[in-house]
Amino acid sequence: EVEGSITLRPTLSVAASKRARYDHNLSFNDFLFARNGFLLHIEREKWSPKVVDSFNWFFFNIETHVFRQQGDQGERVLLHYASWVRADWHDTPAAERFNIATINETLLNYIAQELNSRDIGKGIDR
Template identity: 45%
Template sequence: MANPALEARPDFMANAYRPVREALMAAHNEDVDQAVDRLTSYWQIEHDQRVEAWNVEQEVQAREAERIQLEQNQREEEDRQAQEAEAERERKETEKKKPKISDFNEDQLPPSIVAPRPSQYAIQKLTVFEYVELWYFSLEGCAEALRNSRSQADDTYGITTAHDVLALRPVAAVRASRNARADHELSFGEFLQAKNVFLKNLTQAAWPDKHVNALAKFFWNIENHPICNNENGNLIALHYASRIRRRWHDDLKSNPGTVFNISLINETLMNTISFEVNSSIQAKAIRKVSPFALTLELR
């Protein structure tokens, strides 16, 4: 529809309008000029109405176009924000997966002592609060771990169980050493050295302070027990420590809430083990003298 404001006023004196002029002249008893003025007036009124309607329609269309444009702009802005949010989420996810490296103090010297590092198997056992032999924390155990360590990740995995949940872990973290020895098979010196590394790794494995303190006191009580001053005393203390620490871990796993305090020495058990150890040593000595003698073996 064309803009009516651009229309030119008709020439009502033209022959095309003669019938209309004459009809108006007859109806209103007017001359030709009056009839032309009347036609002009009629046309102007109708023309102004059409111009006004046109303007209103243009305003409505303009508002509608503005509304559509605003909605489109809003959708585009929402799409842009959504894309930015998704890009930021992906960036954060990628950032999480990137290996992290800690900062360091440029003025701080390296430590004077570097503690031996046990195997991944031993560390994994501590992480899930399971029993592990002290041998893994001895100089021998840490030396074996160092020999078997690799500078790159091992892509061989094995199945392990933690809290009744199966999980895949590197073989190095689930495979026990064939050279591992029970606690009572260590020398007393190896036992004392290993327990220091063991306690340090307990803290790094986020064991509760209550448990770490109990174990620290347990080892101290073993090391300083009067039995160690007796003949075969160190061996007796080792057997006691080996047996009671294993039982403590078993109870922690199967009897929560009723577990004994490992730091307290049970003198009755210590005396029982003393009798067993001394009897076993005596039996071995007798066997060397008489192969037919009744032998008593410590179980």
């Protein structure tokens, strides 16, 4: 903004903050903290109540998922799942978007297996 005027830029020219991090690069507590800001922001931006509700349930379902009983490893899987699913949801055309609140257990288990395989390949003892 310069002296009362606004400069508009195409959406594609807007980059994410340099401080932005993927969900899977956060601690689980930081993820839950970031959730609050995200939900507040989408409500302020007047996203449809149905979408806001879906994201509320998405975060609730992640936070209360049985994988959390596995401690850090389960939380790691859930964070990778959240990264994957949220990116996919945002990349999907609006008319084709899925209900993000529904946890895809098949995908979640696939991610768990992939992370476990990576750990084994790196010689990481879980």
